[in-house]
Amino acid sequence: MTVTCDVLVVGAGPVGLTLANLLGQQGVNVLVVEREHELIDYPRAVGIDDEALRTMQTAGLVDQVLPHTIPDQKIYMVNGDRTILSEVNPTTREFGWPRRNGFVQPLVDRVLLGGLDRFPNATARFGAEVTDLAEDAGGVVATLAGGETLRARYVVAAEGGASPTRKRLGISFEGETRPTDGLVIDVANDPIGTPHAVFGGDPARSYASIALPHGIRRWEFTLFEHETEADAGNRDFVLGLLAPHVPDPSRLDIIRSRVYRHHARVAGRFRHGRIFLAGDAAHVMPVVGGQGWNSGIRDAFNLGWKLAAVVKGLSDDGLLDTYETERLGHVRQMVAVSLGMAKEMTDHDPVKAAERDRIAANRTPEEREAQKRQAFKPQPKFDEGVLVHTPLPVSKSLPARDVPRLAGTIFPQPTATDADGVTMLLDDATGQGWRVLTWNNDPTAFLSAPRRAALDRLGARLVQVVPKAQLPWAGKRAAAGVVVVGDLGGESGLQAWFDARPVGAVVVRPDHVIAAECLAQELDDVVARLLEVAQVL
Structure with missing residues (x-):
């Protein structure tokens, strides 16, 4: 059937x-x-x-996921003498959540x-x-x-x-496989009891020791080429690996262990x-x-x-x-x-x-x-796809600045308020899906009827962002179908984001990627180009 x-x-x-x-x-x-x-x-x-x-x-699942995480988990990179080589501890909330979390x-x-x-x-x-x-x-x-x-x-x-x-x-799968395997060991009732993770670049044997939620500790050890999966299944061998890490390895409550390969393909x-x-x-x-x-x-x-x-x-x-x-x-x-x-x-x-x-x-x-802030991690950025590149506007009302264009990057998610002044993360205040955000303006004033109809078919939300102080005024006068969001100000707020860029409007895709940014008066033309790129029927 x-x-x-x-x-x-x-x-x-x-x-x-x-x-x-x-x-x-x-x-x-x-x-x-x-x-x-x-x-x-x-x-x-x-x-x-x-x-x-x-x-x-x-x-719609983050509240169920969070109980299984350790937010803002630090990583210490150490050498064979346990000297700290570097510390990874990004504390940004640019996208609304901790950048690093154990889980x-x-x-x-x-x-x-x-x-x-x-x-x-x-x-x-x-x-x-x-x-x-x-x-x-x-x-x-x-x-x-x-x-x-x-x-x-x-x-x-x-x-x-x-x-x-x-x-x-x-389909090909090009790349390489590391010559040595790794052994992962999960232990209950964490015998170390600290919240961070340690990556040990010990030339004698590299390892990682990672605190996980619910009292679990993970160790990962590099195996040498002469060591087999049978060795990894030997309790004495496993306890020998753990001996330098705990006072008494024989008392460990080992949940499981497993050998894995390092691939890069x-x-x-x-x-x-x-x-x-x-x-x-x-x-x-x-x-x-x-x-x-x-x-x-x-x-x-x-x-x-x-x-x-x-x-x-x-x-x-x-x-x-x-x-x-x-x-x-x-x-x-x-x-x-x-x-x-x-x-x-x-x-x-x-x-x-x-x-x-x-x-x-x-x-x-x-x-x-x-x-420390994990600058080595490349942020998602692409130059081709469902986006529209707009040139830097030339206007005497804008200071001359060489500002990188942000189409193809992720839009931030600060804390904001809904129209009633209730504080929440931006995506919750605006709703999900396609969004057209304008600073302090009614977005409908810059969109033609054909563009409004096309955005409606996509389920796009039109969002007017105003300082929170303006909510009592703007909320009562918002055009039909416009979501009003209150900005809380500060360095991470949306006013600061728009201040730093020569744009008054931004179009955000359902995956929170910036699809286009422009001056308010350019919005209708930019949306028309974007609908074509998105191959909207």
């Missing part, structure tokens, strides 16, 4: 489940199939960043799975292995191991780094007709950077709103080509950064380790501060 759905997601990992929740919100008929009979529970990611938490906020992935995965219960159009099936995919003009037919067939308009393969779908399609393409790769199926990176999980969530967020727009008949299928266009460059950057960090902290050559220590000791205060 053939079951029909709009989008078939292969793999019930965090990427597939996040995508399914985002599609479920949009009324898209989505089915997740997973070959295992339950969610994976072995050790994997331990870090969730601010962008991913904002995605959880968008999906327990299996528990967050359960939250994502449970989130599907909110939507009658979103379902997950376990024990369902896809053995073949056949594409035709109208969609894709997936064959399951038992012979059942499923028909979908689109398929997203999010079934991990060994992706059978990617291999079946003959990117798929040759992310789209093959109606089939897409996402998460580890599209890219894998060493765990040191803590960005593998988060990069996959970015994939789901980028692809989710585009699939929904196409499935619902709002945009042409060509919109989906921008998924790879927008994600590939940042993924390559993250893989390179993660690989560089892995090599720096896991190199067992004493000479190279000594040179690394020398460089760290000679860093300037400015360089140390950059390390």
